[in-house]
Amino acid sequence: MGNESGNRRSRFEFLLSVWAILAGALVGVLIGTQKQEWVEYIAPFGDLYLNVLKMCILPILITAISMSIGKLLKSHQHTHYIRRMFAVFAVGLVFTSGLGVLAGVSMEPGSNLSEESLSVLGKTIQGANQPDLEINLLEPFAPVEPPSLLKSFFVNLIPDNIFNALSNGSNLKVLFFAIIFGFAVGSIPKEASDSMLSFLDATYKAFAKLVSWLMYLLPFGLCGLIASNLSQVGIDILLAMFKFVPLVIGAFLILFIASSLVIGIRVGNFFLPFQALKQPVIISLGTANSLATLPSALEGMHKKLGYDKQAVDLLVPLAISLCRFGPVLYFATATLFVAQLYDIPLGFTGLLVVFVGAILAGMATAGTSGIVSLTMLGIVLTPLGLPFDAVIVLFIVVDPIVAPFRVLAIVHTACAAVSVIITDREKEETVLPAEPAVSG
Amino acid sequence: MPPSIAEILDRGTLRVAMYSRDTPPFYYRDEKGDLTGIDVHIIRGFANLLGVDVEFDRSAATFNAVIDKVANREVDLAICKLSMTFSRAMRVRFTEPYIVLHQGLLINRLKLAQQAGRKSKEEAIQNLKGKIGVIGKSSYVEYAKQRFKNTEIMQYPSWKAVVDGVLNGEVVAGYRDDAEIKKIIRDQPETALKLLTVVFKDALDPKGIAVAWDSVHLQFLLDFYIESLGLQLSADKVLHEYDAIISAIETKSPKSLKLPNSMPIVRPSDMEAQDGE
Numbered sequence: 001m002g003n004e005s006g007n008r009r010s011r012f013e014f015l016l017s018v019w020a021i022l023a024g025a026l027v028g029v030l031i032g033t034q035k036q037e038w039v040e041y042i043a044p045f046g047d048l049y050l051n052v053l054k055m056c057i058l059p060i061l062i063t064a065i066s067m068s069i070g071k072l073l074k075s076h077q078h079t080h081y082i083r084r085m086f087a088v089f090a091v092g093l094v095f096t097s098g099l100g101v102l103a104g105v106s107m108e109p110g111s112n113l114s115e116e117s118l119s120v121l122g123k124t125i126q127g128a129n130q131p132d133l134e135i136n137l138l139e140p141f142a143p144v145e146p147p148s149l150l151k152s153f154f155v156n157l158i159p160d161n162i163f164n165a166l167s168n169g170s171n172l173k174v175l176f177f178a179i180i181f182g183f184a185v186g187s188i189p190k191e192a193s194d195s196m197l198s199f200l201d202a203t204y205k206a207f208a209k210l211v212s213w214l215m216y217l218l219p220f221g222l223c224g225l226i227a228s229n230l231s232q233v234g235i236d237i238l239l240a241m242f243k244f245v246p247l248v249i250g251a252f253l254i255l256f257i258a259s260s261l262v263i264g265i266r267v268g269n270f271f272l273p274f275q276a277l278k279q280p281v282i283i284s285l286g287t288a289n290s291l292a293t294l295p296s297a298l299e300g301m302h303k304k305l306g307y308d309k310q311a312v313d314l315l316v317p318l319a320i321s322l323c324r325f326g327p328v329l330y331f332a333t334a335t336l337f338v339a340q341l342y343d344i345p346l347g348f349t350g351l352l353v354v355f356v357g358a359i360l361a362g363m364a365t366a367g368t369s370g371i372v373s374l375t376m377l378g379i380v381l382t383p384l385g386l387p388f389d390a391v392i393v394l395f396i397v398v399d400p401i402v403a404p405f406r407v408l409a410i411v412h413t414a415c416a417a418v419s420v421i422i423t424d425r426e427k428e429e430t431v432l433p434a435e436p437a438v439s440g
Numbered sequence: 441m442p443p444s445i446a447e448i449l450d451r452g453t454l455r456v457a458m459y460s461r462d463t464p465p466f467y468y469r470d471e472k473g474d475l476t477g478i479d480v481h482i483i484r485g486f487a488n489l490l491g492v493d494v495e496f497d498r499s500a501a502t503f504n505a506v507i508d509k510v511a512n513r514e515v516d517l518a519i520c521k522l523s524m525t526f527s528r529a530m531r532v533r534f535t536e537p538y539i540v541l542h543q544g545l546l547i548n549r550l551k552l553a554q555q556a557g558r559k560s561k562e563e564a565i566q567n568l569k570g571k572i573g574v575i576g577k578s579s580y581v582e583y584a585k586q587r588f589k590n591t592e593i594m595q596y597p598s599w600k601a602v603v604d605g606v607l608n609g610e611v612v613a614g615y616r617d618d619a620e621i622k623k624i625i626r627d628q629p630e631t632a633l634k635l636l637t638v639v640f641k642d643a644l645d646p647k648g649i650a651v652a653w654d655s656v657h658l659q660f661l662l663d664f665y666i667e668s669l670g671l672q673l674s675a676d677k678v679l680h681e682y683d684a685i686i687s688a689i690e691t692k693s694p695k696s697l698k699l700p701n702s703m704p705i706v707r708p709s710d711m712e713a714q715d716g717e
Binding site: 118121122123135385388389 | 558621
C-alpha cells in the first residue's frame with residue numbers, strides 16, 4: 001500500500017486505501033457504542049457526506065441510463081440484453097426469496113423467546129405507557145380507502161412533471177423518464193442524437209469525477225454515519241432480537257458470498273470480485289443507501305472487471321432500482337419471524353404466500369429506502385392474517401443495524417446479476433492497478 | 441341529626457362493602473397484608489371526619505353482590521370502583537362519580553387481524569364479532585350487551601381469567617375500564633405483542649359510591665366530602681401519581697387521635713368550611 005511514487009497528489013492517496021476506510025469505520029463503531037456523547041459532534045460529517053454523495057446520484061442515474069439506452073439502440077444489441085435481463089432477474093429474485101424463507105424456517109428466529117425478551121419487545125411496541133388506540137365507539141369510523149398496489153406502483157412510476165420528480169428525488173419516476181428519454185434519443189437521426197449523447201456523456205463523466213474526489217473523504221464520512229447509526233440502537237432490543245438480527249445478517253452474508261462466487265465464475269478469478277468491488281461494498285455498508293453506491297459500482301464493474309461500459313451503465317442502475325434482492329430476502333425472513341412470534345404454523349401454502357409475497361413486497365420498495373421501505377412488509381403480513389402495526393416498530397428499531405447489510409445485498413447481488421447478463425468482457429482492462437489510477 | 445348519619449355515629453363503625461378480589465391501586469392488600477388503595481384511603485378519610493372506625497366487608501364474590509349488600513342494608517355504603525349503571529341505580533343511590541373512567545378493550549391482535557381482513561382496525565373493533573370476555577356479574581356484562589351486539593358474552597370469575605382468555609384466544613377481547621387496560625400496559629409489557637389496547641373516548645364509565653336508596657343525607661355528605669378533596673382523578677393519574685393522591689387525601693382528612701372506646705364523637709360540624717346546619 002505504501003506508494004512512494006513521485007506523484008504530486010500522493011500526499012492524500014493513503015485516504016483511498018482500505019486501511020484508512022476501515023480505520024474510519026472502526027472509529028465510528030467505537031464512538032457509536034462507547035462514546036455516545038461525541039455522536040452529536042461527529043454525526044453531521046456523516047450527514048453532509050451522504051448529502052453531497054446523493055447530490056451526484058440523480059444526474060448520474062439519468063445520464064447513465066439515457067446514454068446507454070441511446071447507444072444500445074444505435075448498436076442494435078438491445079433485444080438480446082433485455083431478454084437475458086428478465087431471465088436473470090427472475091432467477092435472482094426466486095433464489096433470494098427462497099434463501100430468506102429457508103433461513104427463517106430452519107433457524108426459527110421467533111420461536112421460544114424468553115419472558116425477558118418478550119417483555120423488551122413489548123415495551124418497544126408500547127412506547128410510552130399509552131394505549132395503542134383511542135377511538136370513538138359510537139361514531140362510525142370513516143376508513144381511508146387504501147389505493148391498490150398496482151395503481152400506486154404506476155402512479156409512482158410515471159411522472160407528470162420530470163422537474164418535480166427530480167426536485168423531490170422520486171427515483172422511480174426519474175428512472176422511468178431516463179429510460180423513455182434514452183429510447184427517444186436513440187430513435188432520432190444520428191447527427192441530432194450525437195451531440196445529445198456527448199452532452200450526456202460529459203455530464204456523466206463530470207459527476208463521476210466529483211464522486212471520485214469524494215472518495216478521499218470517505219473515511220470521515222463513514223465514521224460519522226456509522227457512529228450516528230449505531231448510537232440509535234438500544235442494546236436491550238438487540239438482545240431481545242438476538243436470534244433474528246444475526247440470522248438475517250448471516251443470510252445477507254451468504255448471499256454476498258454466493259454473488260461473489262457468481263462473479264468469480266464469470267470472470268474466471270475468485271479473488272478479483274472482492275478487490276474490484278471493494279469500494280461499493282464499503283460504501284453500501286457505510287451509507288446504507290443503495291443509490292449512493294451506484295457510482296462506485298459502475299466504476300468497479302466497468303473499469304476493474306472490464307464489462308462493457310454501456311451495458312453496465314444501463315443494467316446496474318436498473319438492477320439496483322428494480323431488483324430489490326436485499327428487501328426480498330429480508331421480508332421473507334421477517335415474515336417467518338413474526339409468524340413464529342405469534343405461534344402461527346405456516347403450512348406449505350403459507351410458505352408459498354411468504355415466498356411470493358416477499359418478492360412482490362421487495363419489488364414494491366423500488367424507489368424508497370430505509371424505514372419507508374419497511375412498511376411494504378404489510379404486503380406479506382396482511383394476507384397471512386398477521387398483525388402488522390405492532391411488529392413494524394421492532395423492525396424499525398433494529399433497522400440501523402440491518403439496513404447496511406440489506407443495501408449490500410441489493411448492490412452486490414445486482415452486480416452479480418449484471419455479470420451474468422453481459423456475455424462478453426473486454427479482457428485487457430481487467431488488470432488491477434496497484435494503486436488507484438489518478439488520471440488527469 | 442339525619443337518620444342515615446345518626447345510625448353510623450351510634451354504632452361507632454362505618455360498614456363498607458368491597459369486592460372480594462384485590463384490584464390495585466384502588467383496593468388491595470399490601471405486602472404486610474394491610475388493606476390499602478385509593479378507594480380505601482378515601483373512605484377511611486371520610487370515617488376519620490365522622491370520627492368512627494371502618495369495617496370492611498369483603499365477602500361479596502361479584503360486583504352485583506356488592507350492590508345487593510347495599511340494597512339489603514347489610515352495609516352503610518359500598519366503594520370498590522363501582523360503575524354507575526342504570527339497573528344498579530334503580531336499586532341503590534349513587535354519589536357523584538369520584539372518578540370518570542373510559543371503557544376500553546384488550547384485544548387479541550391475531551384474532552382481530554383475522555377478523556379485519558382488509559377492513560381498518562377501527563372498523564373491525566366497532567363491529568367486533570365472536571366472543572367478548574368480561575368479569576361475571578359486573579357492570580361490563582350490561583355494557584357489552586348494549587355496545588357489542590354481535591358478540592357472545594363470556595363471563596369469567598376474575599379479571600385475570602379474562603386476560604388469560606384473551607391471551608390464549610378463547611375470546612377476541614376483554615372489556616373493562618381504561619385504568620385496568622392501562623395497568624396491563626404498565627405491568628405486563630411482554631403481552632404487548634399479543635394484545636392491542638384500546639380506549640374509547642366517547643364511552644364513559646363513571647365510578648361512584650353506593651348507599652341505600654333512602655340514605656339521602658349520607659349520599660349528600662359523601663358528595664360534599666369528595667368535592668372538598670378536589671382530587672380530579674383519572675386513569676393516568678391513578679396509575680402514575682398514586683403517592684400524590686394518597687397524601688392529598690391524608691392531609692385533607694386527618695386521622696383524629698384515637699382514644700380507645702372513650703372517643704368523643706366528632707360531629708360533621710367539625711369539618712372545615714362548614715356553616716349553617
